Every structure is written in C-alpha cells, then in structure tokens.
Amino acid sequence: MIREACPVLAPQRRERIRTLVREGVARVEDLRKTLKVSVATIRRDLEVLEEQGKVRRVHGGAVSTESRLEESVFDDKTTQSSKEKLRIAEEAYRMIEREESIFIDGGSTTLFLARMLCDRNDLTVVTNSLRAALELAEKGPRVILTGGELRRISQTMVGPLTSAVLGQVRVDKAFMGTMGFCLTNGLTTTDPNEAYVKNLVAEHANQVILLADSSKAEKVCFARVSDWDKVDCLVSDDKLPPSFAKSLRKLGPKVRMT
Amino acid sequence: MIREACPVLAPQRRERIRTLVREGVARVEDLRKTLKVSVATIRRDLEVLEEQGKVRRVHGGAVSTESRLEESVFDDKTTQSSKEKLRIAEEAYRMIEREESIFIDGGSTTLFLARMLCDRNDLTVVTNSLRAALELAEKGPRVILTGGELRRISQTMVGPLTSAVLGQVRVDKAFMGTMGFCLTNGLTTTDPNEAYVKNLVAEHANQVILLADSSKAEKVCFARVSDWDKVDCLVSDDKLPPSFAKSLRKLGPKVRMT
DNA sequence: TCGAAAACGATCAAAATCAATCGAAAACGA
DNA sequence: TCGTTTTCGATTGATTTTGATCGTTTTCGA
Numbered sequence: 001m002i003r004e005a006c007p008v009l010a011p012q013r014r015e016r017i018r019t020l021v022r023e024g025v026a027r028v029e030d031l032r033k034t035l036k037v038s039v040a041t042i043r044r045d046l047e048v049l050e051e052q053g054k055v056r057r058v059h060g061g062a063v064s065t066e067s068r069l070e071e072s073v074f075d076d077k078t079t080q081s082s083k084e085k086l087r088i089a090e091e092a093y094r095m096i097e098r099e100e101s102i103f104i105d106g107g108s109t110t111l112f113l114a115r116m117l118c119d120r121n122d123l124t125v126v127t128n129s130l131r132a133a134l135e136l137a138e139k140g141p142r143v144i145l146t147g148g149e150l151r152r153i154s155q156t157m158v159g160p161l162t163s164a165v166l167g168q169v170r171v172d173k174a175f176m177g178t179m180g181f182c183l184t185n186g187l188t189t190t191d192p193n194e195a196y197v198k199n200l201v202a203e204h205a206n207q208v209i210l211l212a213d214s215s216k217a218e219k220v221c222f223a224r225v226s227d228w229d230k231v232d233c234l235v236s237d238d239k240l241p242p243s244f245a246k247s248l249r250k251l252g253p254k255v256r257m258t
Numbered sequence: 259m260i261r262e263a264c265p266v267l268a269p270q271r272r273e274r275i276r277t278l279v280r281e282g283v284a285r286v287e288d289l290r291k292t293l294k295v296s297v298a299t300i301r302r303d304l305e306v307l308e309e310q311g312k313v314r315r316v317h318g319g320a321v322s323t324e325s326r327l328e329e330s331v332f333d334d335k336t337t338q339s340s341k342e343k344l345r346i347a348e349e350a351y352r353m354i355e356r357e358e359s360i361f362i363d364g365g366s367t368t369l370f371l372a373r374m375l376c377d378r379n380d381l382t383v384v385t386n387s388l389r390a391a392l393e394l395a396e397k398g399p400r401v402i403l404t405g406g407e408l409r410r411i412s413q414t415m416v417g418p419l420t421s422a423v424l425g426q427v428r429v430d431k432a433f434m435g436t437m438g439f440c441l442t443n444g445l446t447t448t449d450p451n452e453a454y455v456k457n458l459v460a461e462h463a464n465q466v467i468l469l470a471d472s473s474k475a476e477k478v479c480f481a482r483v484s485d486w487d488k489v490d491c492l493v494s495d496d497k498l499p500p501s502f503a504k505s506l507r508k509l510g511p512k513v514r515m516t
Numbered sequence: 517t518c519g520a521a522a523a524c525g526a527t528c529a530a531a532a533t534c535a536a537t538c539g540a541a542a543a544c545g546a
Numbered sequence: 547t548c549g550t551t552t553t554c555g556a557t558t559g560a561t562t563t564t565g566a567t568c569g570t571t572t573t574c575g576a
Contacts, residue, residue: 009318010563012283028523038565043524051366053389059523059572065392130388130395130403137388137413145388145415147405147423155395157403164422165405268553286533296555301534317533317562 013037014045017062018054027061082108084213084237089113091235091258092175092211098122100172103201104132106156106194107177109211117141126171128157128197144169151191158193166200174205178212180219181234183247187225195223199230207232210253214239228252271295272303275320276312285319342471342495347371349493349516350433350469356380358430361459362390364414364452365435367469375399384429386415386455402427409449416451424458432463436470438477439492441505445483453481457488465490468511472497486510 008016013035020026020034031042046062049055055062089112096102101124104110114132117123123141127133128148136143148162176198179189187210189195202208208231217240228251235256245255271293278284278292289300304320307313313320347370354360359382362368372390375381381399385391386406394401406420434456437447445468447453460466466489475498486509493514503513 009283009285009316009321011316011321039523040525040565041563044564053369053392130391133388133408134392137408137410139410143408144419145403145405145408147403147415147420150391150395150401150403152395152397157405161402161423161426162405164426165419168419168422297533298535298556299554302554 008035010045013041014049017042017045018049021049021055021062022064025058025061025063031061082112084239085109086112087258088211088213088235088237089116091256092209093117095209095233095235096120096123096173100124101126101170103127103171103174103176103205104129105174105176105198105201106132106154107211109213110175110177111135113175113211124171126166126169128162128201130155130157146197148197149193151193154191154194156194156197158191158197160196162197163200166197166204169204171201171205173207173209174201175209175211176201178210178216178225180216180221181210181212182218182220183228183244183251185220185224186227187231188219188221189223189225190221192223195225198225202226202230209233209235211235213237214241217241217244268303271299272307275300275303276307279307279313279320280322283316283319283321287319289319342497343367343469344370345516346469346471346493346495347374349514350467351375353467353491353493354378354381354431358382359384359428361385361429361432361434361463362387363432363434363456363459364390364412365469367471368433368435369393371433371469382429384424384427386420386459388413388415404455406455407451409452412449412452414452414455416449416455418454420455421458424455424462427462429459429463431465431467432459433467433469434459436468436474436483438474438479439468439470440476440478441486441502441509443478443482444485445489446477446479447481447483448479450481453483456483460484460488467491467493469493471495472499475499475502 016035017026017031020031028039028042032039046055046057050057053065056065085108088109092113093116099122104114104125104127106129110129111131114135117125118136118140120141124144125136125141126144126146128146130150133143133145146157146162146165148157149159151158178187181187189198210231210233212234214237228248231253233254233256234248235258238257240257245257248255274293275284275289278289286297286300290297304313304315308315311323314323343366346367350371351374357380362372362383362385364387368387369389372393375383376394376398378399382402383394383399384402384404386404388408391401391403404415404420404423406415407417409416436445439445447456468489468491470492472495486506489511491512491514492506493516496515498515503515506513
C-alpha cells in the first residue's frame with residue numbers, strides 16, 4: 001500500500017480526466033500513467049464523473065458524452081462550410097449589446113454564436129435549441145428554454161407547446177437560422193412545426209437577424225417560415241451574389257457579408 | 259504549544275489564502291508552508307472563507323468558487339448511495355406500463371430512470387430536467403420539455419414560465435425526486451422555484467411516485483413542496499427505518515423498499 | 517464456441533486528512 | 547497591571563482517500 005501524499009486534489013484530477021476524455025477517448029491505463037495514480041482511483045473518478053454525466057464509461061476507459069450527439073447527422077452540418085458559419089456567428093456576436101435579451105434558434109450557425117456567449121453574464125438568452133442550452137448550461141448568461149416537443153433531428157423544441165412560453169417573453173434580438181432563403185419565397189425550412197416556432201419568435205422580437213451562409217441562398221424547402229418584411233438583417237458570407245444582396249436590400253432587410 | 263508571535267493578522271492571512279485559492283486550487287499542506295502557520299489555523303481560515311462563500315473546501319484543500327472545478331465538486335453529494343438510487347430507479351421502471359405518459363423530475367435518482375427508457379418508443383416523457391432530456395435525445399420515447407428558466411445547479415427548468423407548458427399536459431405517472439422528506443413536514447427541497455414546479459407537476463399527474471433513498475429521510479430543507487396526501491407511492495431503499503414506513507403508510511402513500 | 521487475457525467491482529488496510537478539544541500565548545480594554 | 551477575549555498550536559479519535567488483492571465479468575481471437 002503505502003499511499004503517497006496526494007499530489008493533486010481530487011477535483012483537479014477529475015477535471016483533468018474530463019478534459020482528456022473530451023479530446024476523444026481515454027483508456028484507464030493511459031490515465032493511470034498520465035495522472036500517476038492507481039487504476040482503482042481512476043475507476044472511482046470515472047464512476048463519479050459518469051454519475052455527473054460528464055463522461056460515459058466504456059470497457060477499457062471512457063468517452064465523451066458530447067461525442068454521441070456530434071456523431072449524428074447534426075455534426076455533418078457543423079463541419080460543412082463551418083468557416084463561413086463561424087465568421088457569420090462572429091459578426092452576429094458584434095451586434096449584441098450589453099444587457100440585451102436575445103433568442104437563439106436551432107441550427108449549427110446559431111450554435112457557434114451560443115458558444116461565444118458563455119462568458120457573458122449580462123445577457124438573457126431564450127432558446128428552443130437543446131444544443132445551445134447545453135453550451136450555456138455550466139456558466140454564462142441567464143438561459144430560458146422554450147419547452148415543447150423534442151424534435152430529434154435538429155435537437156430543438158417545437159410544436160404548439162412552445163408558444164406557451166414564447167407568448168410570455170420578448171427579446172431584443174432574435175438570431176434565426178433557416179434551411180433555405182430566396183427572394184420570392186422568403187424563408188423556408190423542412191419542418192412545419194419548426195417553421196411555426198420561427199414565425200412565432202419573430203413576432204416576439206424587436207429585431208430579427210437571420211444567420212445563413214450563402215449555400216442556403218435560392219433554396220426553397222417544404223415549409224414556409226416568413227416573408228422578408230419580418231427580417232431586419234441578414235448576416236451571410238461573402239460568397240453571396242452581390243445581385244442577390246442588392247435585390248434583397250430593396251425588400252427591406254439590411255445585408256451584412258463577412 | 260509555545261505560540262509564535264503572529265506574523266500576520268488573521269484577516270490579512272485569509273485574504274492571501276483567498277488569492278492563492280483563486281489561482282485554481284490550494285492544498286492545506288502548501289498553504290501551511292507558505293503562510294507558516296499550523297494546519298489547524300489553515301483549516302479554520304478555510305472554514306470561515308467557505309462560510310462566506312469565498313472558497314469551496316474539498317478534501318485536502320480548497321478550490322475557487324469561480325473555477326470550473328467548483329461545479330464538478332458540487333454534486334459530489336449526489337454520488338453517494340448510487341447503488342440504492344439505481345435499485346430505486348429499477349423498481350420505478352417496473353411501475354411503468356405500456357403507452358403511458360410520465361413525468362420525470364430533476365435529480366440523480368430520476369436520471370437513472372430516464373436512462374432506462376431509451377429503448378421504449380411507446381412512452382411519452384415530460385421532463386423539466388435538461389439531463390434527463392439529454393439521455394433521451396437520441397432515441398427513445400417522445401420527449402416534451404417543460405421550458406422555463408435554467409437553474410444551473412440542478413440543470414432543471416424552473417420558474418413561472420414552466421407552468422405555461424405544464425398547464426397544458428397531463429401525465430399518468432409523475433416520478434419525483436426530493437431533497438428531504440419527513441413525516442411532519444412532508445416533502446422539502448432547497449429552492450422555492452423548484453418546489454413550485456414539483457407542486458405543479460403533482461397537480462397534473464394521476465399518480466405521484468416519489469423516488470428517494472433513505473438518506474433523505476427525516477431531512478427538512480428550506481422550501482416546502484407538498485404534504486403526503488399528494489403522494490401515491492414512495493420508492494426507497496431497504497435502509498429506511500420500518501417504523502418510518504409504517505407511520506408513513508398511515509398517512510396514505512404506499513411504500514416500496516428495494 | 518471456447519479459453520486466455522484484460523478489465524472490472526468489491527473489499528480491506530494504510531496513509532492522509534479532518535473535526536473536536538484543550539491549553540497556552542497574544543491582544544485588548546480598563 | 548489585571549482579567550477577559552481572541553487567536554493559535556498540539557493532541558486525539560474519526561473520516562476520507564487511496565492502493566493492493568482477489569474473485570468475477572467482459573472482450574477478443576482461435
């Protein structure tokens with residue numbers, strides 16, 4: 001036995017395990033060598049961390065809990081043209097002022113925005129995106145979830161129940177995503193339930209800011225969301241055709257291309 | 259004994275401890291060496307500082323309340339008696355029938371229950387727990403989130419907005435957690451907002467089933483949730499005193515001990 | 517399908533840490 | 547200066563954490 005003096009505190013060690021696991025997978029044996037403690041201790045730590053939902057144990061080690069979701073269809077979207085999406089999100093971030101209340105929609109571009117907010121304690125964030133809520137679950141602004149039925153594909157809350165909460169709040173700015181947008185049909189998406197929620201959000205926002213990369217331009221999907229008169233600003237990337245931007249500006253919205 | 263002349267004043271020393279802890283973590287032994295006082299003094303200082311909410315003590319030292327470490331330590335208490343909690347959850351699972359709609363409350367015991375449901379496509383699950391929703395985010399039953407303000411500590415949605423959704427649904431069985439329960443005061447928890455939600459859920463459930471291990475027995479917390487007449491069944495572990503179970507049955511609820 | 521190797525969980529003992537107590541020294545007020 | 551209060555250090559017994567061992571389970575290749 002002969003236990004060594006504890007070199008690091010247990011919570012510190014667990015936090016290290018957590019970050020190591022986040023990198024991908026972490027085998028028990030590797031963790032033992034890195035942290036210089038017995039496998040029993042590693043196992044106990046993993047047990048605690050799993051209990052807290054921080055990691056998921058597997059035979060031989062542990063994997064990140066977040067990885068499960070990121071494997072799904074969802075993550076395909078986050079990798080595609082993620083450069084543009086990140087730049088769009090950064091531009092959107094600059095539009096947020098102090099002490100504002102904002103809405104964050106589901107989708108990958110808006111998720112980038114949500115990630116940037118975890119150091120802002122002055123904001124109030126309303127969202128129907130489970131993923132966005134997760135990003136802000138540990139720290140950051142005040143978070144209000146809309147509630148409603150969980151739509152698995154997009155990990156958002158949709159349906160009539162959503163309106164129950166949305167009817168009782170107003171936000172300064174709503175940052176919305178969309179599956180497609182074009183001059184004639186306005187904003188469209190795949191699911192009517194989601195379209196309904198987006199529309200509802202627009203009604204309860206002082207400003208509607210659409211975050212959509214240029215790949216969405218001239219795309220029309222099944223469910224209609226709204227016309228351009230509801231949209232105050234479109235933030236997109238520089239691959240958006242200038243002619244499109246010019247025509248759009250005539251319809252009302254400002255257009256920012258980063 | 260033979261006490262040295264006090265090198266620095268107590269408040270000054272505590273402030274130093276505080277800044278040292280703010281760096282991340284500080285071990286008692288290290289503090290003793292740097293401040294040149296006995297461990298007893300260090301402990302006393304840490305005790306005071308924790309009372310003031312300046313630091314959070316852990317075995318071997320203290321961590322900053324601002325760091326990410328803090329939060330991982332926070333629910334250490336929930337990891338206790340996880341065996342019992344798992345057994346309780348299994349017992350609860352057996353109470354669920356086909357095609358039912360159920361509510362799942364926040365808390366670790368109910369989280370175990372949520373994990374067991376990911377193969378059930380026949381159910382409808384209403385929950386105010388972000389963690390429970392996550393467990394069922396990929397596959398499993400239909401999930402409906404209550405919405406509301408996110409309470410970070412418990413990762414649940416609480417507050418008046420919650421009632422907007424809850425008012426529109428009914429569930430067959432509500433599986434509730436609690437921080438404490440006793441014969442005279444009924445169910446209690448720490449946060450009044452959460453107590454309010456629990457109470458509201460009970461109103462919209464045909465059956466209320468309380469999942470609580472025996473460590474919660476005879477504990478009374480700040481916020482009152484409800485009396486026993488709202489509770490149809492208590493599922494606990496076998497360490498619950500038989501006399502307690504007997505007295506409780508007289509008040510109405512069935513009692514199951516696994 | 518079987519068997520070996522790896523990994524796991526449970527248990528126990530050692531070491532470190534902790535909480536409680538007591539007595540002494542310093543600080544304080546008169 | 548005297549008596550009181552506060553602060554501090556040492557001791558002791560309890561608690562927590564950790565590591566080692568052993569029997570069991572899981573995994574993987576033959």
